Amino acid sequence: MDPFQVRMEFLDLLKRLNASQQSIRKVVGFALRYATKCPDDIWDCVMTECAKEAPSARINMLFMLDAFLADDFQNNSDVAVYRALAVRDLKALVDMVVPANSWDAVINAGSTRQILMSWKSKHIFDPEFLSQLITIIEDRVQSIRASGHTMPDLPRVSHTDILRRIEEDRERHKRIRENCWKLPPMSYLFSFNAPSEYADTNNAISLEFEQQWERVSEINEDDLNDVREDVAHWWGDNAHDTTNNVPVP
Numbered sequence: 001m002d003p004f005q006v007r008m009e010f011l012d013l014l015k016r017l018n019a020s021q022q023s024i025r026k027v028v029g030f031a032l033r034y035a036t037k038c039p040d041d042i043w044d045c046v047m048t049e050c051a052k053e054a055p056s057a058r059i060n061m062l063f064m065l066d067a068f069l070a071d072d073f074q075n076n077s078d079v080a081v082y083r084a085l086a087v088r089d090l091k092a093l094v095d096m097v098v099p100a101n102s103w104d105a106v107i108n109a110g111s112t113r114q115i116l117m118s119w120k121s122k123h124i125f126d127p128e129f130l131s132q133l134i135t136i137i138e139d140r141v142q143s144i145r146a147s148g149h150t151m152p153d154l155p156r157v158s159h160t161d162i163l164r165r166i167e168e169d170r171e172r173h174k175r176i177r178e179n180c181w182k183l184p185p186m187s188y189l190f191s192f193n194a195p196s197e198y199a200d201t202n203n204a205i206s207l208e209f210e211q212q213w214e215r216v217s218e219i220n221e222d223d224l225n226d227v228r229e230d231v232a233h234w235w236g237d238n239a240h241d242t243t244n245n246v247p248v249p
Contacts, residue, residue, distance in 0.1 A: 003038040010034075010042055014049040017060050019168035024060075024067045031068070035078035043085040050096050055104035058097045059111055060168075065093070066115050069124045087125060091133065098137050101144065109141045 001009070013027050031042050050061045068082055086093075098105040098112050113134055120130040 001034075003041050006034050006038055007041050007045055010045050011049060014045060014061075017057075017064060019060055019063065019171040021171075024064050027064055028067050031082065032078045035081055039081045039085065043082065043089075047089060047093065050093060055097070055099070055102075055108060059108045062093065062097050062112060062115055066118070070118060070122055083124075090125065090129075094133050094137070098140060100140050103144065105137070105140045106144060109137050113137055 010027075010030055013030055017023050017027055034042060046061060046065075050058050053061070065086060068079055069086070094112065094116075097108050116130050116134050116137075119125055120127045120134075
């Protein structure tokens, strides 16, 4: 197919995109198939269609991008070209999914924040850049709630549409929970069997250390009591207790 045909067929896939894994994988597979031929056209379709869609459908674009970058496709060499384009337009994409001064931001903020946090923990993009986007999202939600923006009149929605949105939200949350258990491409265990371009054990150890460090709380009296019990168990009650000299914050 020529670039025009690729564009038309991909736009048709995006218009039928929903929260199901089958739909997302179909879109991702098509984009990867033509990643070397016309990646700019495909990415332009993503941004253009996202701007046209309703806010409830825009979040599907972000989940589709998550499948590109943090799912089973992350080891595909063709993903790199889309990662570079995503870095360039990620803020614009987040602005469309979580728009300023709109209640749509409150609706999509939770899922968007979870995806960005997942990318941050896996170092998909620069963690500082993702932290800035997360802060922007949280500030927008707080601003909307604090300023007393009037909620727009809700359109009349059919019972079928309500059930479909509930099912899509369930599918999205299920995917987020599943991704929490997946190792990032630079994790230490992943590096043993990874392709050569991903096998960097030093960086893998550094990433795992940062992830564990963020989960560790500051030392407190309970921690010191555990140390004293271990010292007494292994060295006896007469052992020198060095924990008395450790200041407790």
